Amino acid sequence: MSRAFTLEAQGIRACLGRKEILHSVNFTAAAGRVTAIVGPNGSGKTTLLRAITGEIAHEGSVTLNGLDVNHLQPWQLAAIRAVQPQSSTIAFPFTVLEITRLGLSAGLSAADSSIPIRALEAVGLGGFAGRMYQDLSGGEQQRVQLARVLTQVWEPVVSGKPCWLLLDEPVASLDIGHQFTVMDLARNYAAHGGGVIAVMHDLNLTAMFADDVVLMDGGNVVTQGTPTEVLTDSTLAQTYGCPVPVNTTPPGHIPFLLPQARVQMASRSI
Amino acid sequence: MSTVTAELSEASKQSNVAPLPDRRIRAKQLTLILAFSLLLVSIFSLTSGASGISLWRTLSDLIQGRELATLDRVVLFDIRLPRLAMGILVGAALAVSGAVMQGLFRNPLADPGIVGVSAGAGLAAITAIVLGSLLPATLQTYLGSALVPVSAFLGGWASTLLLYRVSTRAGQTSVATMLLAGIALGALSGAASGILVYIADDSQLRDLTFWGMGSLAGATWGKVLTALPIIALALVAAPMLARGLNALALGEAAAGHVGIPVQRVKNTAILAVAGATGAAVAISGGIGFIGIVVPHLLRLATGPDHNTLLPNAALLGAILLLAADMIARVVIAPAELPIGIVTAILGAPVFLWILLKRRVDLVL
Incomplete structure (x- = not known):
């Protein structure tokens, strides 16, 4: 994988209200690796992810595969990058399959309608396609969202360029078995050339599954490196x-x- | 069958597992059924009324080139046909506005009536009725009977733009602020309308009451043609919003991440709602609950996918409004009830039922 295929954030400053949460953060993640962002509560992990994904206003630049994300249209960005939210309530009675299919609307994988079903099987929700999303438990809903995100960027590498999964606490409300299912998926995605960035709470899972760890504290990156170096x-x-x-x-x-x-x-x- | 398999099949029956991919096909079948029903209701609506006209005799007269009786012709072409056209336009506009607004607000109870768009249109109409005589004489003659519809339409637009201004910061529209601002706007419109009612004279009061309750009785081709282009534009724009509204169910940020130009979808949706609601209120007054009841029934039947929900809402909205209009004409014939009363009597309980039955708390 060439050096150009990274997600790079330079000088990210972000405020929530009047308080500056991120103080000029620099951050790099390479495709083909799982990068975990860890840190205590309020250290700015989720804010960093939200700044990188453009959900909150911020200073500084973010480049993805060498392209400035500000110069990409939403659908261009969606074709190479999918973002899993921390939690999601949905007001209308959509089925699990209908939610998962929303991932099809953007990605290059749009042609293959079997992908949502395969994504649901991958997250351990094989028989759930016809169930109502609203009736599922929190952990199940979280895995439906992951299936939707996987559907969006199903192929880790498209025409020689990596796709990216950005996950905000992907295992937060999962039991230990499904934590492994999800982390194995992330590892597998990276092993096939895709980029994975995950905000993580569990340091042991981080140590087991991450290639790189970014440790944050007080809105700054304290240190970045392999788990052995950082933890x-x-x-x-x-x-x-x-x-x-x-x-x-x-x-x-x-x-x-x-x-x-x-x-x-x-x-x-x- | 062994006990275990019997239990299993029993369990799967109870577990609410819908066979796939049922809902999209069912929704398309429903479109056909609704289109056919609309045709039937339209024919029925043309032939029922205070003056008995046989549609078949009229049709055969027309086909064979015979002259129609003058009365029949007037009743059919100048009273019932414009009324039918207006019913279809207004019903479709209200139902689609409701569905689009609910999708935009991610809230099954959002409705132009609730966020103050209808109230703003109503205030402008009442102002026109009561204070219209203060306008310069040339403007009065120029606008003529279009004064009230045009004012209502402008009022709807103005209140939507105001709402949007209040609730949009740095390009982001806050749904919660918009709902709350809508309540404030509704209260303000109500108070201003109250003052106008207080200073209105007797004949103006009659106009106000009638208009406020909503009716299709004053249908003319002129009104239909005033509203047609705006409502048609909004109805054509709506299906193009379907994909965006589906993705918005995930939340604004997530919709952006699946590739939806969120702010553009929101702008288009707001324009479509303002146009369709303003035009509908302008020609028919305040007809409530169509925008809530129709999308809700359709979501129960075939799910919340906007690709099919929006066209089906247009059809069912038209059908329900024509049906309500027939009830309004029949109940105290030969006089008629304002249709707004009929839709409120039928719609308000459904609204409460939705509140009681909802599965999740309303999210803002």
Whole structure:
């Protein structure tokens, strides 16, 4: 994959009301990798994602595959980039399939009408096509939204250029089995050349599935790198304001957090 | 059959799993049924009324080139046909305006009547009735009987533009602000109308009451032709909004992410609603609830997809308004009830029923 295929945000400043939430954030994500944005509550993770997707007014520039997103029409952008919202209520009685099909309206995959059904199967909602969206649980609705987003950019690479999945806490209300389903999908998408950027809450899942981690705090990027580089005792203790000891699993390369160990650690530090 | 499979099939019957892809096909079948029903209702509407006319005799007279009786000709061509045309136009305009506005606001209870567009049009019409005589004489003669319709139409436009101004900041229209501003605008229009009613004389009061309740009784070809281009334009624009309105159900940001030019869809929708509602109120007065009831019934029957909802709403709106008009003409014949009373009696309970039955809280 050539270096040009990145999502690059330069000097992103954004305000909510009068308060500046993001202070000139620089951020790069490469296609073919899963990039996780992590950080404590209020650190600006979701605001950063919303600035990148153009949902909120911001200063600075965002380029996607080398193109300035401001110069792209909504449908051009939609063909190469899909965004999963954090949660979504829908006022009208649409079926699961009808919601998923909304992803077809923009993407280049519009020709293939079997994609929505395949996307629903991929997120573990095979038999749900005819169900009412409003009747589903929060976690199921979240996976329908993911199926819609996948439908939109079904092929990770279209005519040599990567497509992008931008996910806002994709596993937030999912059970552990479906957390793996969703993270495997994200990994798989990246493995086939697509770009994935996910705002993540769960640091262990981040350590397991992300190639790159962007750690945010107070509206700034604290550090960016591989999970092993970013998820260390000292950076986490500093940003999250509590001791979270990091260990590694037996093969020795995936860091994991064992919050239960914090009592021991705290007493040691006294 | 074993007990397990019996249980399973029982469970699947209960689990509300609709076979696929039923709703799009059903909606298209419904379009045909509605179109045919509209034809039947139109024929029935032409042949019923205070003066008994046999449609078949008239048709055979026309075909064989025989002269029609003068009375029959007047009743048919100058009274019933314009009334029929006006009923179809107004019914379609109100139902489609309702459906578009609900899609725009992502709220099944939004309606031009609720956000103050109808109230603004009404205020302008009342002003024209009461204070029209203060206008320069040349303007009065120039506008003639079109004064009230033209004012109502301008009032609808003005209130929509005002609403839009109030609720749009930096290119983003806030639906919540628009609903609340609509309430304020409605109250203001109501108060201003009250003052005008207070200073109106007796004959003006009669006009006001009649107009305020809405009626198709004053139908003329002139009124039909005033409203036709605007309503036709709005009805033609509406289906082009269907994809955008479907995507808007996801929320504005998400609609943008699936490739919809959201602000353009919103602008077009607002123009279409203002045009269709303003024109309808201008020629028929305040006829309520068509815009709420019709889209709701259709969503129950064939789902909320705007690609089929909008054309079906136009047809069902026309059918319901013609039916209500026939009821209005029959109940206390040879006099007639204002049609707004009929639609309110039928529509208000449906409105309450929607409130009670809704599955999710209304989102703004």
